[in-house]
Amino acid sequence: MQRAENTAFEDDVRLSFVVSLYQQRGTLFAGMIAHVLTTMLIYLRIDDPFYLYAGFALFLVWAFRNLDMLSFDKLDKSTFTLSDTLHWERRYVAGALVAAFILGIMCGHALVVAQDPFAELVSISVILATMISVVGRNFGSRLNVDMIILAACLPMMAGLLMARDPYMSLMAILLLPLFLTTRSMANGVRDFLYNSVTAERKTSEIAERFDTALNNMSHGLFMLDGDGRIEVANRKAREFFNIDSDINLTGRAIKAAMRLGARNGMIAKENFAQINEHLEKLISGDEDRSLVRLDKKSWLEFSARHRGEKGVVLIFEDVTDRIESEKRILQMARFDSLTNLPNRSWFKEIVALKNAKARPRQNLALAVLDIDDFKHVNDTMGHVNGDRLLSAVANRLRSLSRQKIVISRFGGDEFVLFFPDVENAEELRTIMDHVIDTLRGTYMIDGHKLFISLSGGVAMVPVEGVQIEELHIQADLALYEAKRRDKNGWTLFEETMDQQYSERQRMKLELREAVRTNSMGLFYQPMFNPAGTQVAGAEALSRWHHPQLGPVSPAIYIPLAEEMGIIGDLTRCVIEKAVGDCVSWPGELFVSVNLSAHDLSDRTIVSVITDALDRYNLAPERLQLEITESGLMNDLEVARDILTELRAMGMQIAIDDFGTGYSSLSYLDILPLNKVKIDRSFVRNLAEDAKKLKLLRGVVHLARELGLDVVVEGVETEEQLVMIRENNCADLIQGYIFGTPMPKGAFLELATKLSKAGVTKAGSDARLLTQPSRS
Incomplete structure (x- = not known):
């Protein structure tokens, strides 16, 4: 792909050089006048009709070449292929070759036939002038340079050699470096221009690509100089802050752009000072990345790329959707989707944080509640109404959270309450009675009145060395005891419950073994x-x-x-x-x-x-x-x-x-x-x-x-x-x-x-x- 692009580029440059050959007609006309007058002067001086014919031939060649140039002007160059370029290059070279050959024959004729000093001087001068034109005008085609030099110089060198004079022969040999130097200079000019055109073209392409990339990137960009003033601001940066394209930001401080954003309603006024503080830290190098809040809904994330003393590049993007997604993910990870209460994992983290801040010898308690006969509600009214009941219970529980109670739903109809600071059992009894009384009562679910009662189990321990998992097990044991005694109440954990639980677990294992070995009797x-x-x-x-x-x-x-x-x-x-x-x-x-x-x-x-x-x-x-x-x-x-x-x-x-x-x-x-x-x-x-x-x-x-x-x-x-x-x-x-x-x-x-x-x-x-x- 790169090779194809390079080839197309080279073809374009070659066409531009060929076009340059056809464009400079004033010098071509001046050269024709000079050549015709020269031939006429020689003719008048030595009365040799050869020069009269040579002048007429040079005029005809110029006329045909001029007509050819007019034809070239009428062509659409944008459709040219390489073969078209080469075709018109060869046509130009053919005309130049004929003209140069006539001049070379004139010089050779003066040296061999006329042998007149004036004719020789004038003819050699014309050839040398032609060499100058090769460098100044005809360098655009390497073939053209070679053909003009050969056509003009070879007859002159042949004439010097045919004079059979050692000095003239030496002069012919010494002219060879001149002609080669002329060729090298012409090719050098062409190569220099080619490289210049190439560099300019590439620079232009790079600038165009950079501008395209800069203004089409999804991120906003401010390029600042060493004094913190804007050198470049891309289109996205203007869009972020709603800055019109006709407002010139170059040379202005970044704070000015922020002020325009605040004026256009993109930045909340209460956030303006904080945003500028973050930007100053980024520019100074104190921060490499910063999250900035524009208003209640919008967030930008800035990152800084320092260029040493040349300044810094600030790149930023709109991360509002990401922040909102992270909030939703965090909500899903921490809260129960049905009741919006903290779930099991988040509940444990909250409890751990509160325990870490607890005072020495402080008591804490954990309660487990569930709805009495909740299965009957699901069976008779459906799971949708069961979920509505759970949400209604959660709403009543949420009203208790103002009393520094951490509330969670662990699943099903199980709710867990954590009391981070309880003075004694009497205070706990008062709190739990209030909780049960708050939750017990009539609920309106899908137009039906449901009287709901709850059972609870509570465990209270000192904060030193507490294990929440163990406390939860104790509360579960107390809940089981509350249900066994009579529903619609709560029970505080006692050590005897642990023994009963252990016996119950052991009985489960032994029952499983009895069923597995088919040792049950009838x-x-x-x-x-x-x-x-x-x-x-x-x-x-x-x-x-x-x-x-x-x-x-x-x-x-x-x-x-x-x-x-x-x-x-x-x-x-x-x-x-x-x-x-x-x-x-x-x-x-x-x-x-x-x-x-x-x-x-x-x-x-x-x-x-x-x-x-x-x-x-x-x-x-x-x-x-x-x-x-x-x-x-x-x-x-x-x-x-x-x-x-x-x-x-x-x-x-x-x-x-x-x-x-x-x-x-x-x-x-x-x-x-x-x-x-x-x-x-x-x-x-x-x-x-x-x-x-x-x-x-x-x-x-x-x-x-x-x-x-x-x-x-x-x-x-x-x-x-x-x-x-x-x-x-x-x-x-x-x-x-x-x-x-x-x-x-x-x-x-x-x-x-x-x-x-x-x-x-x-x-x-x-x-x-x-x-x-x-x-």
């Missing part, structure tokens, strides 16, 4: 016909016998399993053992297994059940699956699809604890049910409360109208049993009156014995075998 609670004479099946209930603690209540370890996310593994263990045990039961006895909310949200449960049935070759009709309303809350559509598929395989589907939820009646129509298990709350105080019996009969009637079997749970007394039988309120009964949960061996013995005994005797034996101990 008990079975039988389901009888209302007469108590036959066992129809049993509900499988998981049991955990801890090596050190002994039997652990399901009310303790099942919530732990749900919290740990292993409830699905526990269900799988129960299904495996229950199906394996049921195979050995007599007749068509069924086994019933409870499914959790986790099970009903994952289609994996289908393959778990079918694999167990295939492995033990148990008929699907002998497996009953129990679900509760809480198990349907996560995703009713997915749960219904799973249950429909299991029902289609032949399994029985029962809804457990019926009547305790708000939506139980709607589930009777939506879900593919076979049975309804009526909760024990309908049976409790049945003999004492007539309304309970009416309610029970109504529920049973509704279920049977829908074609569902009825199982009554929690039957414990003879009076309850009699009323249920007399009112025909049960197809099956499950309760302590007939049988408590028992190991598989005891259940198998009972079921086998009842299946063989007679009706009357079986009822009596059953009563004896299964009567619970009241001790």
Whole structure:
């Protein structure tokens, strides 16, 4: 690319030299007059007609050359190619060659033929004058120089040599350096001009490029001299400060340009002094880079490049977008996007800064709050309204920040509060009561009134050696205790909570291991016909016998399993053992297994059940699956699809604890049910409360109208049993009156014995075998 540019440049210079040959016609005309008069003088002196013809020939050559020049003038030189330039150069050289050759022949004729001193002197003078014209006018073409010298000088040298005079021959030889020097001078002039033109052209191009680059760069630029006055200001600099192009900034101080910017509204007046202070530091070399604020929205970043005593170059750019982006990134990095409260990482930094400034023996506290039953809000009103509630709570919390409380949202519905200076527990109690009272109350969310309460856990320690992570753990333990005791309140951390937490963590590890090794046990609670004479099946209930603690209540370890996310593994263990045990039961006895909310949200449960049935070759009709309303809350559509598929395989589907939820009646129509298990709350105080019996009969009637079997749970007394039988309120009964949960061996013995005994005797034996101990 560079080579092509150089070639084009050389062609342009060559054309300019050729043009110069055609332009100087006055000297050409003067030369023609001088030559013709010279030939006429020689003719008049020696009366030799040769010179008359030579003068006429020189006139004709000049006339033809002049016509050729007029033709050249009419051409468009901008379209010339190198071949066009060479063509017209050769035409010019041809004319010059003919004219020079005529002059050379004149000189040779004078030396050889005429041998007249006047003719010789005049002819030699003309040749020498021609040499001067070569240097002064005809240097533009190297070919032209060579041709003129050869055409004019060779005949003269030949004439001197032909005189057969040693002195004349010596003169001919001595003329050779003159001619060579003339040629060198002409070429030197041409080369000098070429270099000058080249340098000027390049300088012009460089200046043009510099000007283009300077005025099209995205940065503003001020070039200052050693006295700090402006030498150059590019277009962008003027645009930044809204300075008109007709205002000359050269020689003015940089402060004058800033003053124009302030006058044009580009610089806020309150920032003017500060900007000039920054610029002075840049010019003096105290700073190399400086961020300058023009007004409330605009920022410029200046950088200085010093040129020694020659001054400094100030380059600046608009960094407003970058500053705003950095602010947004910092906002995103430090603040929660939903509530605009400090996030976890920024909260820790703020707390660390405050702790570093704390006084010795100063107390600090950290509180963890979350919204009671927030999951219910998300489930019933949707996550969008849940987010609105979180924002509303954050707004109330933000009003507390004036009390030197650092507030953060760590995620979900968890809010963390840091109190950097607390005198004692009494002051902390007053503050926390105020916080809870501020947050508790009614919130308007999407046109609905929601009463919200919160639970909190607080830990307070001296500032010496505090570890925020440890303090947070203690506050979490206190929060857990507050929720365990009763929601809608807060609890201060105590050391006993740490011990309870450690025990709880250890129990989690041991529970995980028990589930992994499939060492959980099963008990079975039988389901009888209302007469108590036959066992129809049993509900499988998981049991955990801890090596050190002994039997652990399901009310303790099942919530732990749900919290740990292993409830699905526990269900799988129960299904495996229950199906394996049921195979050995007599007749068509069924086994019933409870499914959790986790099970009903994952289609994996289908393959778990079918694999167990295939492995033990148990008929699907002998497996009953129990679900509760809480198990349907996560995703009713997915749960219904799973249950429909299991029902289609032949399994029985029962809804457990019926009547305790708000939506139980709607589930009777939506879900593919076979049975309804009526909760024990309908049976409790049945003999004492007539309304309970009416309610029970109504529920049973509704279920049977829908074609569902009825199982009554929690039957414990003879009076309850009699009323249920007399009112025909049960197809099956499950309760302590007939049988408590028992190991598989005891259940198998009972079921086998009842299946063989007679009706009357079986009822009596059953009563004896299964009567619970009241001790």
